[in-house]
Amino acid sequence: MITAPAMTFREWTGPLTADLVLEPAKFGLGQVPSHLVPDATAKAICGFCSTGCGLKIHLKDGEAINLTPDPDYPVNFGSACPKGWEALSVLDAPDRATMPLLHGKPVDWDTALRFFCDNMRRILDQHGPGAAAFLSTGQIMFEEMALLGALAKFGMGMLHGDGNTRQCMATAVAAYKESFGFDAPPFTYADFEESDVLVFIGANPCIAHPIMWQRVLRNKRSPEIIVIDPRTTETSMAATRHYAIKPKSDLALLYGLAHLIIRDGGLDPAFIEAHTNGFEEFAAFAAGFAPERVSAETGISIERLIFLSKTIISGKPRVSFWWTMGINQGHQATRTAQAIINLALMTGNIGKPGTGANSITGQCNAMGSRLFSNTTNLLGGHDFRDAMHREKIAHATGIPVERIPGQPSLAYDQIIQAADEGTVKAIWFVATNPSHSWVDQNEMNRILDKLDFLVVQDMYCSTETAKRAHLVLPAAGWGEKEGCFINSERRIGHSPKVRRAPGQALADFHIFRLIAQYWGCGELLREWSSPEAIFRILQRCSENQPCDITGIHGYEMVRQSGGVQWPLTADQASTFQASSWKERRLFEDGRFFTSDQRAKFVFEAPEAPPEQCSAEYPFILMTGRGTSAQWHTETRTGKSAILEKMTPAELMLDLHPADAVTLGVRDGGKVRVVTKRGELTTKVRLTSCVKPGEVYLPMHDPRVNQLTHASFDPHSRQPSYKHSAVRIESTH
Ligand SMILES: Nc1nc2c(c(=O)[nH]1)N[C@H]1C(S)=C(S)[C@@H](COP(=O)(O)OP(=O)(O)OC[C@H]3O[C@@H](n4cnc5c(=O)[nH]c(N)nc54)[C@H](O)[C@@H]3O)O[C@H]1N2
Ligand SMILES: Nc1nc2c(c(=O)[nH]1)N[C@H]1C(S)=C(S)[C@@H](COP(=O)(O)OP(=O)(O)OC[C@H]3O[C@@H](n4cnc5c(=O)[nH]c(N)nc54)[C@H](O)[C@@H]3O)O[C@H]1N2
Numbered sequence: 122m123i124t125a126p127a128m129t130f131r132e133w134t135g136p137l138t139a140d141l142v143l144e145p146a147k148f149g150l151g152q153v154p155s156h157l158v159p160d161a162t163a164k165a166i167c168g169f170c171s172t173g174c175g176l177k178i179h180l181k182d183g184e185a186i187n188l189t190p191d192p193d194y195p196v197n198f199g200s201a202c203p204k205g206w207e208a209l210s211v212l213d214a215p216d217r218a219t220m221p222l223l224h225g226k227p228v229d230w231d232t233a234l235r236f237f238c239d240n241m242r243r244i245l246d247q248h249g250p251g252a253a254a255f256l257s258t259g260q261i262m263f264e265e266m267a268l269l270g271a272l273a274k275f276g277m278g279m280l281h282g283d284g285n286t287r288q289c290m291a292t293a294v295a296a297y298k299e300s301f302g303f304d305a306p307p308f309t310y311a312d313f314e315e316s317d318v319l320v321f322i323g324a325n326p327c328i329a330h331p332i333m334w335q336r337v338l339r340n341k342r343s344p345e346i347i348v349i350d351p352r353t354t355e356t357s358m359a360a361t362r363h364y365a366i367k368p369k370s371d372l373a374l375l376y377g378l379a380h381l382i383i384r385d386g387g388l389d390p391a392f393i394e395a396h397t398n399g400f401e402e403f404a405a406f407a408a409g410f411a412p413e414r415v416s417a418e419t420g421i422s423i424e425r426l427i428f429l430s431k432t433i434i435s436g437k438p439r440v441s442f443w444w445t446m447g448i449n450q451g452h453q454a455t456r457t458a459q460a461i462i463n464l465a466l467m468t469g470n471i472g473k474p475g476t477g478a479n480s481i482t483g484q485c486n487a488m489g490s491r492l493f494s495n496t497t498n499l500l501g502g503h504d505f506r507d508a509m510h511r512e513k514i515a516h517a518t519g520i521p522v523e524r525i526p527g528q529p530s531l532a533y534d535q536i537i538q539a540a541d542e543g544t545v546k547a548i549w550f551v552a553t554n555p556s557h558s559w560v561d562q563n564e565m566n567r568i569l570d571k572l573d574f575l576v577v578q579d580m581y582c583s584t585e586t587a588k589r590a591h592l593v594l595p596a597a598g599w600g601e602k603e604g605c606f607i608n609s610e611r612r613i614g615h616s617p618k619v620r621r622a623p624g625q626a627l628a629d630f631h632i633f634r635l636i637a638q639y640w641g642c643g644e645l646l647r648e649w650s651s652p653e654a655i656f657r658i659l660q661r662c663s664e665n666q667p668c669d670i671t672g673i674h675g676y677e678m679v680r681q682s683g684g685v686q687w688p689l690t691a692d693q694a695s696t697f698q699a700s701s702w703k704e705r706r707l708f709e710d711g712r713f714f715t716s717d718q719r720a721k722f723v724f725e726a727p728e729a730p731p732e733q734c735s736a737e738y739p740f741i742l743m744t745g746r747g748t749s750a751q752w753h754t755e756t757r758t759g760k761s762a763i764l765e766k767m768t769p770a771e772l773m774l775d776l777h778p779a780d781a782v783t784l785g786v787r788d789g790g791k792v793r794v795v796t797k798r799g800e801l802t803t804k805v806r807l808t809s810c811v812k813p814g815e816v817y818l819p820m821h822d823p824r825v826n827q828l829t830h831a832s833f834d835p836h837s838r839q840p841s842y843k844h845s846a847v848r849i850e851s852t853h
């Protein structure tokens with residue numbers, strides 16, 4: 122039975138997502154304009170979140186006229202969230218970039234490309250390969266990401282490139298690599314349905330992944346659903362238990378649970394013995410996390426801690442752990458993600474239906490970026506520093522090995538720091554809007570304004586970053602170009618071109634090809650001639666890696682089979698049956714990707730977050746998603762009239778009523794939110810969904826990151842967006 126999650130949220134005053142999921146017609150969605158009748162249907166994958174829903178695009182004379190969710194796609198079975206339903210309408214917006222803009226003035230492509238190449242070449246020639254960088258995205262097709270990475274690094278000779286996935290998935294990548302030996306999220310969405318206990322930690326899928334939440338609602342095992350989140354969220358209201366943890370105390374909680382599981386006999390000794398390393402040391406370390414200490418550090422009572430560990434122990438027998446940005450964005454994020462992995466390993470909850478230590482990805486192609494963006498890793502999850510890997514990739518791509526750099530790029534924050542120091546002089550942003558979304562925004566914008574050359578390649582010319590750019594390259598968006606995405610469960614899906622891009626906007630793929638031509642490295646990338654040709658090159662790059670996809674017979678197989686989860690080796694392909702291979706998880710044989718095939722227990726002592734409350738800044742500000750109708754910096758979702766109706770009219774700070782009394786603030790009143798870095802004025806919503814001393818702002822307002830404190834996990838270099846000290850002042 123499907124129930125409506127948002128409706129259980131009594132204090133929720135916004136639009137009801139669930140209404141739209143269940144009754145789209147009420148909102149005028151999915152209806153064919155009366156003067157048009159579709160003559161064909163194309164199958165696509167949604168280009169917003171990492172759920173990767175299948176959409177049917179209805180065509181008239183080869184052009185899209187509307188869409189409906191695909192009932193046959195093994196991800197969403199006919200449902201879509203508001204963003205998916207509105208994916209076509211956001212393409213028609215008056216601020217679409219239709220011409221290249223040079224210093225804000227329209228120019229033709231020839232002028233733009235010459236200007237791009239002249240400036241990049243001058244900077245690289247004068248200052249060396251580290252002087253220019255690209256920053257890409259989890260939101261274009263992975264064939265395009267790979268072409269960008271190959272063009273910039275192998276063709277143009279740039280050393281540094283990273284992406285917005287640093288803001289998002291870097292922690293999960295670092296955690297999995299060290300614990301499992303490869304960046305390998307093990308789950309499949311069927312695990313939502315096959316679990317007895319689902320533990321969501323720092324994740325709010327009712328808002329951020331609504332169709333994954335629909336999969337949870339299909340679970341027929343009467344599961345215990347546990348949400349660990351400092352706030353009372355839509356997801357926690359729909360769960361069976363909510364643990365309103367003190368912000369950023371997850372590490373203590375997770376070690377405390379390990380302590381209790383060991384104490385109360387909840388281990389799976391056979392699994393630990395056969396498939397892991399380092400448990401003895403971890404057990405000795407966890408002995409220091411007795412419930413008294415953990416209760417004091419997390420704000421959760423000893424009774425509730427014991428209940429939680431008992432629930433995991435008696436998981437009847439399947440327990441799955443799911444995490445997102447509440448974990449990935451933190452000052453000790455990698456160790457926290459690994460503390461979740463440790464719980465799954467010690468209880469043997471991995472590689473079986475309904476189990477796993479499962480990081481949910483964010484953007485439609487975050488997973489594609491992790492494997493194929495050629496930024497942190499060499500194409501296909503390889504290591505730039507490894508000479509054998511460079512040889513292999515040279516062979517697979519036809520690029521001479523001496524053009525492949527022997528060192529990885531700087532991380533995003535290090536590139537920005539280098540720009541501040543003046544060693545990076547040019548940055549090329551593709552499909553990301555960091556003047557809004559990067560942490561400590563005033564500082565970021567100050568540094569961006571110092572650059573000799575700032576290029577933005579985007580669908581819209583009005584983004585905060587595009588407004589600061591010397592050169593804007595107009596890009597086609599989802600639906601206006603073809604290629605593949607990889608969703609959270611490692612499923613590769615294909616998305617076709619179903620309409621023309623406006624004006625002179627071009628697919629990122631074509632922009633990269635043109636730049637290669639103008640730069641003079643077109644011949645080097647000769648084989649990278651179409652998205653599908655690049656797909657074949659990337660298949661070769663994946664050979665013998667955990668993400669081996671050499672068994673896929675081109676786009677046709679991806680389209681016909683409802684997507685293909687990686688890996689699919691040539692051997693596996695001989696037995697591939699689309700019907701019986703709809704859901705696959707990793708580690709069913711207990712063999713991991715480390716050199717001895719054992720998973721590793723990794724741990725470290727918890728430390729206090731770098732920015733603490735003080736008398737001057739007494740509140741903790743958390744940030745994250747607002748509603749299911751809003752996407753990040755709202756360049757796309759802000760353009761739909763329907764989504765606009767589902768979005769609060771203005772920014773609202775969630776504040777506890779007890780704090781409002783002390784501050785003398787009314788519900789709906791205005792306050793100033795002040796940090797050491799900046800301030801903004803906002804309306805207040807009084808709600809006990811936040812605890813006293815804690816406040817929340819959605820990230821979609823362009824001012825919010827003026828407040829956020831820039832601290833970074835040392836292993837993943839992912840920013841911590843969810844812990845800043847603020848002061849609240851009444852404005853009257
Ligand atoms: N509608 C919509 N959906 C989206 C997106 C969007 O912009 N809009 N973005 C997509 C992307 S790229 C991503 S990465 C995902 C993000 O998906 P989520 O991670 O689910 O979303 P967030 O709201 O950023 O954060 C999740 C929760 O972490 C909690 N949290 C904050 N601090 C802590 C803490 O210290 N500990 C714990 N345990 N929890 C904490 C917050 O209260 C919040 O409810 O969403 C994807 N889906
Ligand atoms: N305070 C706070 N800040 C956060 C977060 C948080 O929780 N709190 N979360 C962080 C996370 S997890 C993420 S992922 C980031 C997201 O941050 P951003 O990546 O900056 O967010 P988007 O708005 O998705 O930006 C994508 C840009 O690409 C453009 N675009 C879309 N499709 C295409 C295309 O096909 N081609 C081209 N060339 N352009 C295209 C869009 O118009 C948009 O300008 O934000 C981070 N920032």
Ligand code: SF4
Pocket residue numbers: 167168169170171172173174197200201202203204205206330331332333
């Ligand atoms: S849940 Fe994600 S993939 Fe599915 S329709 Fe919504 S935004 Fe698109």
Ligand SMILES: [Mo]
Pocket residue numbers: 288289290483484
């Ligand atoms: Mo993200």
